[in-house]
Amino acid sequence: MNIWNTTSDFILLGLFNYTEAHLFLFVMILTIAFSSLVGNALMILLIHQDFQLHTPMYFLLSQLSLMDMMLISTIVPKMAADYLSGKKSISPAGCGLQIFFFITLEGSECFLLASMSYDRYVAVCHPLRYPVLMSWQLCLRMTVGSWSLGAADGLMQAAATLSFPFCGAHEINHFFCEAPTLVRLACADTFVFEYVMYICCVLMLLVPFSLILISYSLILAVVLQMRSREARKKAFATCSSHLTVVGLFYGAAIFIYMRPKSYRSANHDKVVSAFYTIFTPVLNPIIYSLRNSEVKGALRKCMGQCATINHE
Template structure:
Protein backbone atom coordinates (compact mmCIF):
# COMPACT_ATOMS: atom_id res chain seq x y z
CA UNK A 1 0.00 0.00 0.00
CA UNK A 2 1.47 3.39 1.07
CA UNK A 3 5.16 3.51 1.92
CA UNK A 4 6.12 0.71 -0.42
CA UNK A 5 5.16 2.88 -3.39
CA UNK A 6 7.62 5.62 -2.46
CA UNK A 7 10.77 4.00 -3.76
CA UNK A 8 11.57 4.48 -7.46
CA UNK A 9 13.77 1.91 -9.03
CA UNK A 10 16.78 3.32 -10.83
CA UNK A 11 17.34 0.42 -13.23
CA UNK A 12 14.52 -0.65 -15.56
CA UNK A 13 14.60 -4.34 -16.44
CA UNK A 14 14.34 -5.62 -19.97
CA UNK A 15 11.80 -8.26 -20.89
CA UNK A 16 12.78 -11.90 -20.87
CA UNK A 17 11.09 -13.68 -23.75
CA UNK A 18 8.79 -16.53 -22.82
CA UNK A 19 8.25 -15.25 -19.28
CA UNK A 20 6.00 -12.25 -19.76
CA UNK A 21 2.66 -14.03 -19.75
CA UNK A 22 3.65 -16.96 -17.52
CA UNK A 23 2.56 -17.69 -13.98
CA UNK A 24 4.16 -15.99 -11.02
CA UNK A 25 6.08 -17.89 -8.34
CA UNK A 26 5.35 -17.15 -4.68
CA UNK A 27 8.54 -17.81 -2.72
CA UNK A 28 6.46 -18.17 0.45
CA UNK A 29 7.16 -17.70 4.12
CA UNK A 30 8.36 -21.13 5.32
CA UNK A 31 10.98 -23.69 4.32
CA UNK A 32 10.68 -27.46 4.75
CA UNK A 33 12.50 -27.72 8.06
CA UNK A 34 11.24 -28.92 11.44
CA UNK A 35 11.27 -25.41 12.90
CA UNK A 36 9.37 -23.95 9.95
CA UNK A 37 6.91 -26.86 9.99
CA UNK A 38 6.13 -26.00 13.62
CA UNK A 39 5.68 -22.30 12.73
CA UNK A 40 3.48 -23.25 9.79
CA UNK A 41 1.30 -25.34 12.12
CA UNK A 42 1.06 -22.40 14.53
CA UNK A 43 0.00 -20.03 11.74
CA UNK A 44 -2.65 -22.49 10.56
CA UNK A 45 -3.94 -22.86 14.14
CA UNK A 46 -4.16 -19.09 14.58
CA UNK A 47 -5.89 -18.72 11.21
CA UNK A 48 -8.43 -21.41 12.13
CA UNK A 49 -9.00 -19.74 15.49
CA UNK A 50 -9.52 -16.40 13.72
CA UNK A 51 -12.12 -17.92 11.40
CA UNK A 52 -13.96 -19.62 14.26
CA UNK A 53 -13.85 -16.53 16.50
CA UNK A 54 -15.21 -14.20 13.85
CA UNK A 55 -17.83 -16.73 12.71
CA UNK A 56 -18.96 -17.07 16.33
CA UNK A 57 -19.19 -13.28 16.63
CA UNK A 58 -21.39 -13.08 13.52
CA UNK A 59 -23.56 -15.94 14.83
CA UNK A 60 -24.05 -14.30 18.24
CA UNK A 61 -24.99 -10.96 16.68
CA UNK A 62 -27.46 -12.69 14.35
CA UNK A 63 -29.06 -14.88 17.04
CA UNK A 64 -29.30 -12.52 20.04
CA UNK A 65 -32.02 -9.85 19.75
CA UNK A 66 -30.17 -7.60 22.23
CA UNK A 67 -27.33 -7.29 19.71
CA UNK A 68 -29.59 -6.14 16.85
CA UNK A 69 -28.28 -2.57 16.94
CA UNK A 70 -26.23 -0.51 14.44
CA UNK A 71 -23.08 -0.89 16.55
CA UNK A 72 -23.18 -4.68 16.47
CA UNK A 73 -24.20 -4.74 12.82
CA UNK A 74 -21.02 -2.79 12.02
CA UNK A 75 -19.08 -5.20 14.22
CA UNK A 76 -20.49 -8.14 12.26
CA UNK A 77 -19.23 -6.48 9.06
CA UNK A 78 -15.77 -6.16 10.64
CA UNK A 79 -15.81 -9.87 11.48
CA UNK A 80 -16.92 -10.68 7.92
CA UNK A 81 -14.02 -8.65 6.50
CA UNK A 82 -11.55 -10.44 8.75
CA UNK A 83 -12.87 -13.85 7.71
CA UNK A 84 -12.64 -12.93 4.03
CA UNK A 85 -9.10 -11.61 4.49
CA UNK A 86 -7.92 -14.89 6.02
CA UNK A 87 -9.72 -16.88 3.32
CA UNK A 88 -8.00 -14.83 0.63
CA UNK A 89 -4.48 -15.44 1.93
CA UNK A 90 -4.18 -18.59 4.05
CA UNK A 91 -5.64 -21.40 1.85
CA UNK A 92 -3.32 -20.57 -1.06
CA UNK A 93 -0.32 -20.22 1.26
CA UNK A 94 -1.06 -23.58 2.93
CA UNK A 95 -1.65 -25.36 -0.39
CA UNK A 96 1.62 -24.02 -1.80
CA UNK A 97 3.61 -25.15 1.24
CA UNK A 98 2.06 -28.62 1.44
CA UNK A 99 2.12 -29.38 -2.29
CA UNK A 100 5.36 -27.63 -3.16
CA UNK A 101 3.66 -25.96 -6.14
CA UNK A 102 4.13 -22.24 -5.62
CA UNK A 103 2.85 -20.89 -8.92
CA UNK A 104 -0.10 -18.53 -9.23
CA UNK A 105 -1.70 -17.32 -12.44
CA UNK A 106 -1.92 -13.60 -13.29
CA UNK A 107 -5.70 -13.80 -12.80
CA UNK A 108 -5.27 -15.42 -9.39
CA UNK A 109 -2.67 -12.83 -8.45
CA UNK A 110 -5.00 -10.03 -9.53
CA UNK A 111 -7.82 -11.47 -7.44
CA UNK A 112 -5.59 -11.63 -4.36
CA UNK A 113 -4.55 -7.99 -4.85
CA UNK A 114 -8.17 -6.94 -5.39
CA UNK A 115 -9.57 -8.69 -2.32
CA UNK A 116 -6.66 -7.74 -0.07
CA UNK A 117 -6.84 -4.02 -0.89
CA UNK A 118 -10.65 -4.04 -0.89
CA UNK A 119 -10.83 -5.57 2.58
CA UNK A 120 -8.07 -3.40 4.07
CA UNK A 121 -9.55 -0.22 2.59
CA UNK A 122 -13.10 -1.13 3.60
CA UNK A 123 -11.95 -1.79 7.16
CA UNK A 124 -10.44 1.71 7.33
CA UNK A 125 -13.78 3.33 6.54
CA UNK A 126 -15.77 0.86 8.63
CA UNK A 127 -13.68 1.72 11.71
CA UNK A 128 -14.43 5.40 11.03
CA UNK A 129 -18.16 4.56 10.86
CA UNK A 130 -17.90 2.70 14.16
CA UNK A 131 -16.21 5.71 15.77
CA UNK A 132 -19.13 7.93 14.67
CA UNK A 133 -21.51 5.39 16.22
CA UNK A 134 -19.62 5.62 19.53
CA UNK A 135 -19.64 9.44 19.34
CA UNK A 136 -23.43 9.49 18.98
CA UNK A 137 -23.89 6.89 21.74
CA UNK A 138 -21.79 8.87 24.25
CA UNK A 139 -22.50 12.50 23.29
CA UNK A 140 -26.11 12.25 22.08
CA UNK A 141 -27.60 9.12 23.69
CA UNK A 142 -31.20 10.37 23.60
CA UNK A 143 -30.98 11.14 19.88
CA UNK A 144 -29.16 7.90 19.01
CA UNK A 145 -32.09 6.30 17.10
CA UNK A 146 -32.31 9.41 14.90
CA UNK A 147 -28.63 10.25 14.40
CA UNK A 148 -27.62 6.60 13.96
CA UNK A 149 -30.61 5.23 12.08
CA UNK A 150 -30.55 1.88 10.31
CA UNK A 151 -30.73 3.70 6.98
CA UNK A 152 -27.56 5.66 7.78
CA UNK A 153 -25.88 2.52 9.13
CA UNK A 154 -26.54 0.64 5.89
CA UNK A 155 -25.31 3.59 3.82
CA UNK A 156 -22.06 3.76 5.77
CA UNK A 157 -21.58 0.01 5.38
CA UNK A 158 -22.22 0.04 1.63
CA UNK A 159 -19.99 3.12 1.31
CA UNK A 160 -17.14 1.38 3.15
CA UNK A 161 -17.33 -1.68 0.91
CA UNK A 162 -17.67 0.43 -2.25
CA UNK A 163 -14.69 2.68 -1.54
CA UNK A 164 -12.51 -0.29 -0.67
CA UNK A 165 -13.61 -2.17 -3.80
CA UNK A 166 -12.95 0.86 -6.04
CA UNK A 167 -9.40 1.16 -4.69
CA UNK A 168 -8.83 -2.59 -4.98
CA UNK A 169 -10.08 -2.75 -8.57
CA UNK A 170 -7.98 0.23 -9.61
CA UNK A 171 -4.77 -1.09 -8.07
CA UNK A 172 -5.25 -4.67 -9.31
CA UNK A 173 -6.00 -3.56 -12.88
CA UNK A 174 -3.14 -1.04 -12.97
CA UNK A 175 -0.61 -3.46 -11.48
CA UNK A 176 -1.38 -6.24 -13.97
CA UNK A 177 -1.28 -3.81 -16.92
CA UNK A 178 2.55 -3.71 -16.75
CA UNK A 179 4.75 -6.15 -18.68
CA UNK A 180 6.66 -8.49 -16.36
CA UNK A 181 10.02 -10.12 -16.93
CA UNK A 182 12.73 -12.14 -15.22
CA UNK A 183 11.93 -15.21 -13.16
CA UNK A 184 8.48 -13.92 -12.10
CA UNK A 185 9.43 -14.69 -8.50
CA UNK A 186 7.45 -12.79 -5.85
CA UNK A 187 9.31 -12.67 -2.53
CA UNK A 188 6.13 -12.96 -0.48
CA UNK A 189 3.51 -15.54 0.52
CA UNK A 190 0.70 -13.75 -1.34
CA UNK A 191 0.39 -11.29 -4.22
CA UNK A 192 0.80 -7.75 -2.95
CA UNK A 193 0.77 -4.86 -5.42
CA UNK A 194 4.04 -3.14 -4.30
CA UNK A 195 5.94 -6.45 -4.40
CA UNK A 196 4.57 -7.34 -7.83
CA UNK A 197 5.37 -3.90 -9.27
CA UNK A 198 9.07 -4.52 -8.57
CA UNK A 199 9.00 -7.21 -11.29
CA UNK A 200 7.68 -4.84 -13.98
CA UNK A 201 9.78 -4.20 -17.09
CA UNK A 202 8.56 -0.61 -17.45
CA UNK A 203 8.97 2.69 -15.62
CA UNK A 204 6.42 2.57 -12.80
CA UNK A 205 7.26 5.89 -11.12
CA UNK A 206 3.96 7.59 -12.02
CA UNK A 207 1.94 4.55 -10.95
CA UNK A 208 3.79 4.25 -7.64
CA UNK A 209 3.36 7.96 -6.93
CA UNK A 210 -0.38 7.92 -7.68
CA UNK A 211 -0.89 4.77 -5.64
CA UNK A 212 1.03 6.28 -2.75
CA UNK A 213 -1.30 9.30 -2.75
CA UNK A 214 -4.35 7.02 -2.89
CA UNK A 215 -3.07 4.95 0.01
CA UNK A 216 -2.36 8.02 2.14
CA UNK A 217 -5.89 9.23 1.55
CA UNK A 218 -7.37 5.80 2.30
CA UNK A 219 -5.52 5.74 5.63
CA UNK A 220 -5.53 9.38 6.73
CA UNK A 221 -9.11 10.39 5.88
CA UNK A 222 -10.75 7.65 8.02
CA UNK A 223 -8.10 8.07 10.74
CA UNK A 224 -8.80 11.82 10.87
CA UNK A 225 -12.54 11.12 11.29
CA UNK A 226 -11.73 8.68 14.11
CA UNK A 227 -9.55 11.28 15.86
CA UNK A 228 -12.29 13.92 15.57
CA UNK A 229 -14.93 11.53 16.95
CA UNK A 230 -12.83 10.54 19.94
CA UNK A 231 -11.75 14.12 20.62
CA UNK A 232 -15.43 15.05 20.94
CA UNK A 233 -16.06 11.94 23.06
CA UNK A 234 -13.17 12.82 25.38
CA UNK A 235 -14.43 16.40 25.76
CA UNK A 236 -17.91 15.10 26.63
CA UNK A 237 -16.57 12.54 29.13
CA UNK A 238 -14.46 15.14 30.94
CA UNK A 239 -17.59 17.23 31.46
CA UNK A 240 -19.46 14.36 33.11
CA UNK A 241 -19.81 14.74 36.87
CA UNK A 242 -20.78 11.15 37.60
CA UNK A 243 -17.91 8.74 38.01
CA UNK A 244 -20.19 5.87 36.99
CA UNK A 245 -21.15 7.69 33.77
CA UNK A 246 -17.47 8.20 32.90
CA UNK A 247 -16.72 4.55 33.54
CA UNK A 248 -19.61 3.46 31.33
CA UNK A 249 -18.52 5.82 28.53
CA UNK A 250 -14.94 4.51 28.59
CA UNK A 251 -16.21 0.92 28.63
CA UNK A 252 -18.37 1.70 25.59
CA UNK A 253 -15.38 2.95 23.59
CA UNK A 254 -12.49 0.83 24.88
CA UNK A 255 -13.07 -2.18 22.62
CA UNK A 256 -13.26 -0.09 19.46
CA UNK A 257 -10.20 1.94 20.48
CA UNK A 258 -8.21 -1.27 20.99
CA UNK A 259 -9.15 -2.55 17.51
CA UNK A 260 -8.30 0.84 15.95
CA UNK A 261 -4.94 0.81 17.75
CA UNK A 262 -4.11 -2.67 16.43
CA UNK A 263 -5.14 -1.89 12.85
CA UNK A 264 -3.48 1.50 12.49
CA UNK A 265 -0.50 0.52 14.64
CA UNK A 266 0.29 -2.30 12.22
CA UNK A 267 -0.31 -0.03 9.21
CA UNK A 268 2.00 2.69 10.55
CA UNK A 269 4.70 0.16 11.42
CA UNK A 270 4.57 -1.36 7.94
CA UNK A 271 4.19 1.69 5.74
CA UNK A 272 5.77 4.52 7.74
CA UNK A 273 9.08 2.90 8.63
CA UNK A 274 12.29 4.42 7.22
CA UNK A 275 13.46 2.65 4.07
CA UNK A 276 16.70 1.60 5.75
CA UNK A 277 14.69 -0.56 8.20
CA UNK A 278 12.69 -2.38 5.53
CA UNK A 279 13.42 -5.84 4.21
CA UNK A 280 11.41 -8.48 2.39
CA UNK A 281 11.66 -10.91 5.33
CA UNK A 282 10.47 -8.29 7.84
CA UNK A 283 7.58 -7.34 5.56
CA UNK A 284 6.49 -10.97 5.32
CA UNK A 285 6.60 -11.48 9.08
CA UNK A 286 4.61 -8.30 9.77
CA UNK A 287 2.13 -9.30 7.03
CA UNK A 288 1.38 -12.46 9.03
CA UNK A 289 0.48 -10.23 11.98
CA UNK A 290 -2.03 -8.01 10.23
CA UNK A 291 -3.54 -10.64 7.91
CA UNK A 292 -3.85 -13.56 10.36
CA UNK A 293 -3.10 -12.59 13.98
CA UNK A 294 -5.05 -9.28 14.16
CA UNK A 295 -8.32 -10.92 12.96
CA UNK A 296 -7.97 -13.33 15.90
CA UNK A 297 -7.61 -10.49 18.41
CA UNK A 298 -10.66 -8.51 17.25
CA UNK A 299 -13.36 -10.96 18.46
CA UNK A 300 -11.35 -11.65 21.63
CA UNK A 301 -11.22 -7.92 22.45
CA UNK A 302 -14.96 -7.45 21.93
CA UNK A 303 -15.91 -10.62 23.82
CA UNK A 304 -13.68 -9.85 26.82
CA UNK A 305 -14.53 -6.15 27.20
CA UNK A 306 -18.22 -6.16 26.24
CA UNK A 307 -20.78 -7.38 28.77
CA UNK A 308 -23.52 -7.72 26.13
CA UNK A 309 -21.37 -9.99 23.96
CA UNK A 310 -20.39 -12.06 27.00
CA UNK A 311 -24.06 -12.34 27.94
CA UNK A 312 -24.94 -13.49 24.42
CA UNK A 313 -22.12 -16.03 24.55
CA UNK A 314 -23.30 -17.42 27.91
CA UNK A 315 -26.85 -17.65 26.56
CA UNK A 316 -25.66 -19.49 23.44
CA UNK A 317 -23.57 -21.91 25.52
CA UNK A 318 -26.53 -22.53 27.81
CA UNK A 319 -28.75 -23.34 24.85
CA UNK A 320 -26.12 -25.70 23.43
CA UNK A 321 -25.77 -27.44 26.81
CA UNK A 322 -29.57 -27.83 27.08
CA UNK A 323 -29.71 -29.37 23.60
CA UNK A 324 -26.87 -31.73 24.52
CA UNK A 325 -28.69 -32.95 27.67
CA UNK A 326 -31.87 -33.51 25.68
Protein backbone atom coordinates in the same frame (compact mmCIF):
# COMPACT_ATOMS: atom_id res chain seq x y z
CA MET B 1 16.32 -8.06 -21.45
CA ASN B 2 14.08 -11.07 -20.98
CA ILE B 3 10.55 -9.75 -20.74
CA TRP B 4 8.03 -11.94 -18.98
CA ASN B 5 4.45 -10.78 -19.30
CA THR B 6 1.34 -11.72 -17.39
CA THR B 7 0.66 -14.87 -19.47
CA SER B 8 3.07 -16.85 -17.21
CA ASP B 9 2.73 -17.78 -13.57
CA PHE B 10 4.26 -15.95 -10.62
CA ILE B 11 6.24 -17.78 -7.93
CA LEU B 12 5.47 -16.99 -4.29
CA LEU B 13 8.59 -17.59 -2.18
CA GLY B 14 6.41 -17.87 0.92
CA LEU B 15 6.92 -17.16 4.61
CA PHE B 16 8.54 -20.38 5.82
CA ASN B 17 11.38 -22.75 5.02
CA TYR B 18 11.22 -26.52 5.53
CA THR B 19 12.84 -26.59 8.97
CA GLU B 20 11.45 -27.88 12.27
CA ALA B 21 11.17 -24.35 13.68
CA HIS B 22 9.34 -23.09 10.61
CA LEU B 23 7.08 -26.16 10.60
CA PHE B 24 6.08 -25.31 14.16
CA LEU B 25 5.36 -21.70 13.15
CA PHE B 26 3.35 -22.93 10.18
CA VAL B 27 1.17 -25.14 12.40
CA MET B 28 0.76 -22.26 14.85
CA ILE B 29 -0.39 -19.92 12.08
CA LEU B 30 -2.89 -22.50 10.81
CA THR B 31 -4.22 -22.86 14.36
CA ILE B 32 -4.54 -19.08 14.73
CA ALA B 33 -6.25 -18.77 11.34
CA PHE B 34 -8.74 -21.52 12.22
CA SER B 35 -9.40 -19.87 15.60
CA SER B 36 -9.97 -16.57 13.82
CA LEU B 37 -12.53 -18.12 11.46
CA VAL B 38 -14.35 -19.79 14.36
CA GLY B 39 -14.25 -16.69 16.59
CA ASN B 40 -15.49 -14.30 13.92
CA ALA B 41 -18.16 -16.75 12.73
CA LEU B 42 -19.34 -17.09 16.34
CA MET B 43 -19.46 -13.30 16.67
CA ILE B 44 -21.64 -13.03 13.54
CA LEU B 45 -23.89 -15.84 14.82
CA LEU B 46 -24.35 -14.23 18.24
CA ILE B 47 -25.20 -10.85 16.70
CA HIS B 48 -27.68 -12.50 14.34
CA GLN B 49 -29.33 -14.67 17.01
CA ASP B 50 -29.59 -12.25 19.95
CA PHE B 51 -32.21 -9.52 19.46
CA GLN B 52 -30.50 -7.32 22.06
CA LEU B 53 -27.53 -7.08 19.69
CA HIS B 54 -29.66 -5.92 16.75
CA THR B 55 -28.29 -2.37 16.87
CA PRO B 56 -26.15 -0.37 14.41
CA MET B 57 -23.08 -0.82 16.62
CA TYR B 58 -23.24 -4.61 16.49
CA PHE B 59 -24.24 -4.67 12.83
CA LEU B 60 -21.02 -2.78 12.05
CA LEU B 61 -19.13 -5.21 14.28
CA SER B 62 -20.61 -8.15 12.33
CA GLN B 63 -19.33 -6.55 9.12
CA LEU B 64 -15.86 -6.26 10.67
CA SER B 65 -15.97 -9.97 11.52
CA LEU B 66 -17.09 -10.79 7.98
CA MET B 67 -14.19 -8.78 6.53
CA ASP B 68 -11.71 -10.56 8.81
CA MET B 69 -13.06 -13.99 7.80
CA MET B 70 -12.78 -13.10 4.10
CA LEU B 71 -9.25 -11.77 4.60
CA ILE B 72 -8.12 -15.01 6.26
CA SER B 73 -9.79 -17.03 3.47
CA THR B 74 -8.04 -14.94 0.79
CA ILE B 75 -4.53 -15.42 2.18
CA VAL B 76 -4.13 -18.54 4.34
CA PRO B 77 -5.53 -21.42 2.19
CA LYS B 78 -3.21 -20.60 -0.73
CA MET B 79 -0.24 -20.12 1.58
CA ALA B 80 -0.93 -23.46 3.30
CA ALA B 81 -1.42 -25.32 0.00
CA ASP B 82 1.84 -23.92 -1.38
CA TYR B 83 3.80 -24.93 1.73
CA LEU B 84 2.35 -28.44 1.92
CA SER B 85 2.56 -29.23 -1.80
CA GLY B 86 5.81 -27.42 -2.56
CA LYS B 87 4.16 -25.88 -5.64
CA LYS B 88 4.38 -22.14 -5.13
CA SER B 89 3.11 -20.86 -8.48
CA ILE B 90 0.10 -18.62 -8.84
CA SER B 91 -1.55 -17.57 -12.09
CA PRO B 92 -1.87 -13.90 -13.07
CA ALA B 93 -5.65 -14.19 -12.60
CA GLY B 94 -5.19 -15.69 -9.13
CA CYS B 95 -2.65 -13.00 -8.27
CA GLY B 96 -5.02 -10.28 -9.48
CA LEU B 97 -7.85 -11.73 -7.37
CA GLN B 98 -5.65 -11.80 -4.28
CA ILE B 99 -4.66 -8.16 -4.82
CA PHE B 100 -8.29 -7.16 -5.42
CA PHE B 101 -9.72 -8.92 -2.36
CA PHE B 102 -6.85 -7.93 -0.10
CA ILE B 103 -7.05 -4.21 -0.94
CA THR B 104 -10.86 -4.27 -0.97
CA LEU B 105 -11.02 -5.78 2.51
CA GLU B 106 -8.26 -3.61 3.98
CA GLY B 107 -9.71 -0.42 2.47
CA SER B 108 -13.24 -1.31 3.52
CA GLU B 109 -12.06 -1.97 7.07
CA CYS B 110 -10.46 1.48 7.22
CA PHE B 111 -13.78 3.18 6.50
CA LEU B 112 -15.77 0.73 8.61
CA LEU B 113 -13.62 1.52 11.66
CA ALA B 114 -14.30 5.22 11.02
CA SER B 115 -18.04 4.46 10.89
CA MET B 116 -17.77 2.58 14.18
CA SER B 117 -16.02 5.56 15.78
CA TYR B 118 -18.89 7.83 14.67
CA ASP B 119 -21.34 5.36 16.21
CA ARG B 120 -19.45 5.53 19.53
CA TYR B 121 -19.33 9.34 19.33
CA VAL B 122 -23.12 9.55 18.95
CA ALA B 123 -23.72 6.94 21.68
CA VAL B 124 -21.54 8.76 24.22
CA CYS B 125 -22.00 12.41 23.27
CA HIS B 126 -25.63 12.41 22.07
CA PRO B 127 -27.29 9.35 23.64
CA LEU B 128 -30.83 10.77 23.53
CA ARG B 129 -30.52 11.53 19.81
CA TYR B 130 -28.86 8.21 18.95
CA PRO B 131 -31.85 6.75 17.04
CA VAL B 132 -31.92 9.86 14.82
CA LEU B 133 -28.18 10.53 14.36
CA MET B 134 -27.33 6.83 13.94
CA SER B 135 -30.38 5.51 12.12
CA TRP B 136 -30.44 2.13 10.39
CA GLN B 137 -30.60 3.90 7.05
CA LEU B 138 -27.39 5.80 7.78
CA CYS B 139 -25.77 2.64 9.15
CA LEU B 140 -26.51 0.73 5.94
CA ARG B 141 -25.26 3.63 3.82
CA MET B 142 -21.97 3.73 5.73
CA THR B 143 -21.58 -0.03 5.37
CA VAL B 144 -22.27 -0.01 1.62
CA GLY B 145 -20.00 3.02 1.24
CA SER B 146 -17.15 1.25 3.06
CA TRP B 147 -17.42 -1.84 0.84
CA SER B 148 -17.77 0.27 -2.33
CA LEU B 149 -14.75 2.50 -1.66
CA GLY B 150 -12.61 -0.51 -0.79
CA ALA B 151 -13.73 -2.40 -3.92
CA ALA B 152 -13.06 0.60 -6.17
CA ASP B 153 -9.51 0.93 -4.82
CA GLY B 154 -8.94 -2.83 -5.07
CA LEU B 155 -10.14 -3.02 -8.67
CA MET B 156 -8.02 -0.03 -9.72
CA GLN B 157 -4.82 -1.30 -8.10
CA ALA B 158 -5.24 -4.90 -9.28
CA ALA B 159 -5.87 -3.86 -12.89
CA ALA B 160 -3.05 -1.30 -12.93
CA THR B 161 -0.51 -3.65 -11.33
CA LEU B 162 -1.12 -6.48 -13.81
CA SER B 163 -0.98 -4.10 -16.79
CA PHE B 164 2.82 -3.83 -16.52
CA PRO B 165 5.24 -6.14 -18.37
CA PHE B 166 7.34 -8.20 -15.97
CA CYS B 167 11.00 -9.24 -16.07
CA GLY B 168 12.45 -12.73 -16.18
CA ALA B 169 12.90 -12.85 -12.40
CA HIS B 170 9.27 -13.61 -11.66
CA GLU B 171 9.69 -14.61 -8.01
CA ILE B 172 7.60 -12.65 -5.49
CA ASN B 173 9.35 -12.44 -2.12
CA HIS B 174 6.10 -12.70 -0.18
CA PHE B 175 3.50 -15.29 0.88
CA PHE B 176 0.69 -13.67 -1.15
CA CYS B 177 0.34 -11.26 -4.06
CA GLU B 178 0.66 -7.72 -2.78
CA ALA B 179 0.70 -4.80 -5.21
CA PRO B 180 3.85 -2.99 -3.91
CA THR B 181 5.87 -6.24 -3.98
CA LEU B 182 4.66 -7.19 -7.46
CA VAL B 183 5.37 -3.76 -8.93
CA ARG B 184 9.07 -4.19 -8.08
CA LEU B 185 9.24 -6.92 -10.75
CA ALA B 186 7.91 -4.69 -13.54
CA CYS B 187 10.13 -3.93 -16.54
CA ALA B 188 8.68 -0.48 -17.03
CA ASP B 189 8.73 2.93 -15.42
CA THR B 190 6.39 2.54 -12.45
CA PHE B 191 7.12 5.90 -10.81
CA VAL B 192 3.74 7.45 -11.67
CA PHE B 193 1.83 4.37 -10.60
CA GLU B 194 3.76 4.06 -7.33
CA TYR B 195 3.20 7.74 -6.61
CA VAL B 196 -0.55 7.45 -7.26
CA MET B 197 -0.71 4.23 -5.24
CA TYR B 198 1.08 5.96 -2.36
CA ILE B 199 -1.41 8.85 -2.47
CA CYS B 200 -4.32 6.37 -2.50
CA CYS B 201 -2.88 4.55 0.50
CA VAL B 202 -2.40 7.81 2.38
CA LEU B 203 -5.98 8.86 1.67
CA MET B 204 -7.42 5.42 2.49
CA LEU B 205 -5.51 5.36 5.78
CA LEU B 206 -5.26 8.95 6.97
CA VAL B 207 -8.76 10.23 6.09
CA PRO B 208 -10.60 7.55 8.13
CA PHE B 209 -7.90 7.69 10.83
CA SER B 210 -8.38 11.47 11.12
CA LEU B 211 -12.13 10.98 11.51
CA ILE B 212 -11.47 8.40 14.22
CA LEU B 213 -9.15 10.78 16.08
CA ILE B 214 -11.71 13.60 15.88
CA SER B 215 -14.51 11.32 17.13
CA TYR B 216 -12.50 10.09 20.10
CA SER B 217 -11.20 13.55 20.96
CA LEU B 218 -14.82 14.70 21.25
CA ILE B 219 -15.71 11.56 23.21
CA LEU B 220 -12.81 12.13 25.62
CA ALA B 221 -13.86 15.75 26.20
CA VAL B 222 -17.41 14.62 27.09
CA VAL B 223 -16.30 11.68 29.26
CA LEU B 224 -13.96 13.85 31.35
CA GLN B 225 -16.89 16.15 32.13
CA MET B 226 -19.09 13.31 33.41
CA ARG B 227 -19.68 13.52 37.16
CA SER B 228 -20.66 9.89 37.55
CA ARG B 229 -17.68 7.60 37.99
CA GLU B 230 -19.77 4.65 36.82
CA ALA B 231 -20.75 6.49 33.62
CA ARG B 232 -17.11 7.33 32.89
CA LYS B 233 -16.10 3.71 33.48
CA LYS B 234 -18.82 2.41 31.15
CA ALA B 235 -17.91 4.92 28.41
CA PHE B 236 -14.20 4.04 28.61
CA ALA B 237 -14.97 0.30 28.56
CA THR B 238 -17.20 0.71 25.49
CA CYS B 239 -14.65 2.74 23.55
CA SER B 240 -11.42 1.04 24.63
CA SER B 241 -12.20 -2.12 22.67
CA HIS B 242 -12.63 -0.19 19.44
CA LEU B 243 -9.51 1.90 20.10
CA THR B 244 -7.45 -1.27 20.65
CA VAL B 245 -8.60 -2.69 17.30
CA VAL B 246 -7.92 0.66 15.58
CA GLY B 247 -4.41 0.81 17.07
CA LEU B 248 -3.51 -2.71 15.94
CA PHE B 249 -4.93 -2.28 12.44
CA TYR B 250 -3.62 1.20 11.64
CA GLY B 251 -0.26 0.66 13.31
CA ALA B 252 0.56 -2.28 11.06
CA ALA B 253 -0.95 -0.72 7.91
CA ILE B 254 0.91 2.59 8.33
CA PHE B 255 4.16 0.69 8.95
CA ILE B 256 3.73 -1.24 5.68
CA TYR B 257 2.41 1.42 3.31
CA MET B 258 3.71 4.77 4.53
CA ARG B 259 7.40 4.07 5.09
CA PRO B 260 9.94 5.44 2.62
CA LYS B 261 11.41 2.87 0.21
CA SER B 262 14.86 3.17 1.76
CA TYR B 263 13.53 1.80 5.08
CA ARG B 264 11.71 -1.17 3.57
CA SER B 265 12.80 -4.77 4.03
CA ALA B 266 11.10 -7.73 2.38
CA ASN B 267 11.44 -9.88 5.51
CA HIS B 268 10.07 -7.16 7.78
CA ASP B 269 7.16 -6.57 5.37
CA LYS B 270 6.29 -10.27 5.40
CA VAL B 271 6.29 -10.46 9.20
CA VAL B 272 4.14 -7.34 9.59
CA SER B 273 1.81 -8.50 6.80
CA ALA B 274 1.39 -11.82 8.62
CA PHE B 275 0.53 -9.87 11.78
CA TYR B 276 -2.31 -7.83 10.34
CA THR B 277 -3.66 -10.44 7.89
CA ILE B 278 -3.56 -13.45 10.25
CA PHE B 279 -3.02 -12.39 13.87
CA THR B 280 -5.15 -9.22 14.06
CA PRO B 281 -8.37 -10.93 12.83
CA VAL B 282 -8.19 -13.43 15.69
CA LEU B 283 -7.74 -10.63 18.24
CA ASN B 284 -10.85 -8.67 17.19
CA PRO B 285 -13.50 -11.13 18.48
CA ILE B 286 -11.42 -11.72 21.64
CA ILE B 287 -11.13 -7.99 22.35
CA TYR B 288 -14.79 -7.30 21.75
CA SER B 289 -16.05 -10.36 23.67
CA LEU B 290 -13.81 -10.04 26.74
CA ARG B 291 -14.50 -6.32 27.19
CA ASN B 292 -18.19 -6.30 26.30
CA SER B 293 -20.78 -7.48 28.80
CA GLU B 294 -23.56 -7.65 26.18
CA VAL B 295 -21.54 -10.01 23.96
CA LYS B 296 -20.60 -12.16 26.97
CA GLY B 297 -24.27 -12.26 27.97
CA ALA B 298 -25.29 -13.33 24.46
CA LEU B 299 -22.60 -16.05 24.51
CA ARG B 300 -23.81 -17.38 27.87
CA LYS B 301 -27.39 -17.38 26.59
CA CYS B 302 -26.36 -19.26 23.43
CA MET B 303 -24.36 -21.83 25.43
CA GLY B 304 -27.34 -22.30 27.75
CA GLN B 305 -29.64 -22.94 24.81
CA CYS B 306 -27.17 -25.44 23.33
CA ALA B 307 -26.91 -27.24 26.68
CA THR B 308 -30.71 -27.40 26.94
CA ILE B 309 -30.98 -28.90 23.46
CA ASN B 310 -28.33 -31.53 24.26
CA HIS B 311 -30.18 -32.61 27.44
CA GLU B 312 -33.47 -33.08 25.60
